[in-house]
Amino acid sequence: MENIFILLGIxxxxxxxxxxxxxxDHWLGDPLWMPHPVVAFGKxxxxxEHRLNKxxxxxxxxxxxxxxxxxxxxxxxxxLLRWAAFFSPGLLLTLQxxxxxxxxxxxxxxxxxxxxxxxxxxxxxxxxxxVARIVGRDTSGLSAQEVRTAALExxxxxxxxxxIAPLFWYLLLGVPGMLAYKMVNTLDSMIGYKNxxxxxxxxxxxxxxxxxxxxxARLTAFLxxxxxxxxxxxxxxxxxxxxxASPNSGYPEAALAGILNCRFGGPHNYFGEEVxxxxxxxxxxxxxxxxxxxxxxxNRRAEWLMVVLVILxxxxxxxxx
Numbered sequence: 588m589e590n591i592f593i594l595l596g597i598x599x600x601x602x603x604x605x606x607x608x609x610x611x612d613h614w615l616g617d618p619l620w621m622p623h624p625v626v627a628f629g630k631x632x633x634x635x636e637h638r639l640n641k642x643x644x645x646x647x648x649x650x651x652x653x654x655x656x657x658x659x660x661x662x663x664x665x666x667l668l669r670w671a672a673f674f675s676p677g678l679l680l681t682l683q684x685x686x687x688x689x690x691x692x693x694x695x696x697x698x699x700x701x702x703x704x705x706x707x708x709x710x711x712x713x714x715x716x717x718v719a720r721i722v723g724r725d726t727s728g729l730s731a732q733e734v735r736t737a738a739l740e741x742x743x744x745x746x747x748x749x750x751i752a753p754l755f756w757y758l759l760l761g762v763p764g765m766l767a768y769k770m771v772n773t774l775d776s777m778i779g780y781k782n783x784x785x786x787x788x789x790x791x792x793x794x795x796x797x798x799x800x801x802x803x804a805r806l807t808a809f810l811x812x813x814x815x816x817x818x819x820x821x822x823x824x825x826x827x828x829x830x831x832a833s834p835n836s837g838y839p840e841a842a843l844a845g846i847l848n849c850r851f852g853g854p855h856n857y858f859g860e861e862v863x864x865x866x867x868x869x870x871x872x873x874x875x876x877x878x879x880x881x882x883x884x885x886n887r888r889a890e891w892l893m894v895v896l897v898i899l900x901x902x903x904x905x906x907x908x
């Protein structure tokens with residue numbers, strides 16, 4: 588019994604920043620009035636890209652920029668936390684909570700997806716405008732079905748990129764690792780494109796993002812299936828997860844498509860260029876608001892499972908070592 592109380596004490600003290608930050612994300616999302624470090628990441632990437640992405644040696648320049656920015660944010664965060672710990676445990680705790688909170692992005696997208704479904708129920712044009720806030724494609728010609736599909740695909744992907752992956756890297760490398768992952772993810776979203784401008788310069792950043800998300804994407808799919816209570820869907824994920832153009836995005840999408848018994852993928856218009864994404868699933872049925880509710884419920888349960896997994900692993904590792 589005494590050992591159990593000791594473990595509970597370790598779990599509470601060790602994971603208080605994580606639990607507090609996760610609850611804050613559920614409560615607040617990403618308030619527009621709060622400055623966000625990802626905005627600063629974006630400005631730093633843009634500043635460097637405009638000065639380096641020209642002339643010869645673009646691959647080397649892009650690689651060096653990526654390594655410096657990712658390593659830099661890791662080291663800055665590491666020493667910032669060491670500085671806070673030197674001055675005050677309370678300051679350290681506050682800083683940890685704030686940084687973890689910034690790295691979690693589950694609630695904001697859930698709210699956006701809900702708004703997409705409400706908007707498209709009012710009018711197709713409203714739905715197109717609303718979904719344009721969360722996808723990177725041309726939405727002006729989407730049908731109502733395509734608007735709903737795009738929103739749910741993005742919800743599944745964001746569960747991995749916005750929640751599970753940051754928590755995974757938090758477990759491995761602490762708060763600095765979490766911030767470093769967010770830098771990797773931001774780099775990929777800004778320069779990881781296969782077009783003329785970024786094909787060479789952003790190649791390393793895109794591959795690094797693939798590596799950083801390899802385990803989290805598959806873990807996300809497993810947690811979604813576990814949250815659904817239908818482990819037989821793992822076979823569905825195994826069949827369709829590798830069908831996506833991305834080596835990772837297909838797995839959470841496949842999990843959600845299996846849970847909803849629907850079909851994702853197909854043609855996408857990326858501002859004048861039609862890109863065909865392989866179909867994930869085979870039931871081309873119409874999606875509705877109930878599908879959105881189920882998807883949000885699965886997302887929330889998968890988040891909860893991941894938080895529990897992180898807490899248990901961190902606690903047991905701490906008590907063992």
